[in-house]
Amino acid sequence: MDAVINHIEFDSFIKDFKLTLQQLFRGKERTTVSNRDLSAELMHTILTENPLAVAIPEQFGGRGVIAKECLSLLAAASYESLSLSLIFGINIALFLQPVTKYANEQVKEEIFDRFLQHQNMGGLMITEPAYGSDALNMKTRYTETEDGYHIRGTKHWQGLTGLANYWLIACKKESQTGELGRDIDFFICDNTQPRQHIHVKEYYDNLGLSLIPYGLNTLDLQVPSTYKLQPQSTGIQMMLDILHRSRMQFPGMAMGFIKRMLDETTSHCTTRKVGAGSLLIMDQIQFQIGRIQSAYTLCSAMCVRSSRISGIDQDLASEGLEANCIKTVVTDLMQESAQVLVQLSGARGYRTSHIGGSGIIDSRAFQIFEGANEMLYSQIGESIIRMMKKQKQENLFEFLKDFPPTALACQYFKKELSFQLHCTLSQRKQVELGKILARIICMGYVIDLGEDGFRKELAENCLCMVQQEVSALFCSFRFENKVKAVEEYSDESSWMNFV
DSSP states (O other): OOOOOTTSOHHHHHHHHHHHHHHHHHSTTOOOTTOOSOOHHHHHHHHTTOGGGGGSOGGGTSOOOOHHHHHHHHHHHHHHOHHHHHHHHHHIIIIIHHHHHHSOHHHHHHHHHHHHHHOOOEEEEOOBTTBSSOGGGOOOEEEEOSSEEEEEEEEEOOTTTTTOSEEEEEEEEBOTTSOBOSSOEEEEEETTSGGGOOEEEEEOOOSSOTTSOOEEEEEEEEEEGGGBOOOSSOHHHHHHHHHHHHHTTHHHHHHHHHHHHHHHHHHHHHHOEETTEEGGGSHHHHHHHHHHHHHHHHHHHHHHHHHHHOSTTSOOTTOHHHHHHHHHHHHHHHHHHHHHHHHHHGGGGSSTTSHHHHHHHHHHGGGTTTSOHHHHHHHHHHHHHHHHHHHTOOBHHHHHTTSTTTTTGGGGGHHHHOSBOOSOOOHHHHHHHHHHHHHHHHHHHHHHHHHTTOOHHHHHHHHHHHHHHHHHHHHHHHSOOOOOOOTTTTTTOOGGGGO
8 A cells, every 4th residue: 555654753744734724724825715615626635635544544554543643633624624624523533433443344445545545535424304313213224135235214414415435324224024123233335336326415505614515315225245334232332432432522623723713812812902002901801811711721631531531442332421521511612712702803703704703603513413512411410310319329519529520620619519419300400410510520631631731820720710600500500490481472472562
């Protein structure tokens, strides 16, 4: 194989890649800001640098699927373009890593060769029009044939719709009576082959992430028997392992983005003159920049944590709690950082060509896909309640101080956490509890990072910012709100009748 690049030192590799992206996205030849379509020429130029080699094993010419290298690549891309970083994230976490871990050895060499030599890309199909987060009830089905499998169904909102060369497709086995099995299986699909070609019925006008095509796909495919992934236990466990690893790589995509928001905010507030000085001398501006620096520190801590625990040698099927905490908190931080930049940029920020304005729209999607944040926060709260019930512990602080992910950080909130937690919380309270617990868990990552030698002032400032946010969340959690939506609200509610 010609494209053996694993001998290149990673520092040199990532430095050259960052320079390439800077020239493409901020150089004189930049053409991507107003272009809603992913230029084939642009993508070819980027992929000829073989960035996806970070997610390909060494024996196939890649860099070895090292978690910190994957996260570093995502961060380098997101500093210039969140869309580009998500393209890499889809390829790495939702195709190349699952293929590396679960695919038949007979098919790996050809797939990896096409990624390295021919700039191929891959994606994942799970979501269906009638089943979004409710993946376990998907209706896409397969039956066995003489030489493989016949797959039929409909999928939508897959990033790289109509563009990816390969797909991983989730579906269920159909019995002779037409009933679907409970487990989920995954199949590789080579979209370049006639019998495996996926028909794009409709392209969506997605609000943000404009470089990525999304749409509605219909499937009627014949795939070889070697194209079925091989789970280590069940297909559902394999799916959880894939999705949890993907969520743990969100900090990589967030890292470069948040750093860009911080750099742009600092630069603007330094150069923007107000009276005799710059915006930077104002107390409220210091607070707002401190918020983004806190996000930067939290995200850095999450990158370290993820690098240590999300390698493909790890089984993450049972690690939903940490995966959900990381995904929810870091995507909230992305949105908040973009909002601060736009607010401080004034009218300049209210343009689609402004990095902050586009950042608000692009980062908003991250709070929705791969599990909407409110749903995941509810799951976090429910998970902790379930563990407490199992241990017959009703005091929240007493449980958290002995629970490794929260043992250190919960000490900052001993007074607030020392109460009896009832197992019958409403869903809205589970969401609020989940927000609190997720931030306490991520706060623990920052404490560990500070002890490892991270910039002391940044770590201390971050802990202070998180304390303030969690304190506000506790106030909301304690407030009793049982408001229900009013049906047919327009009856007797027109203000014109009262003037």
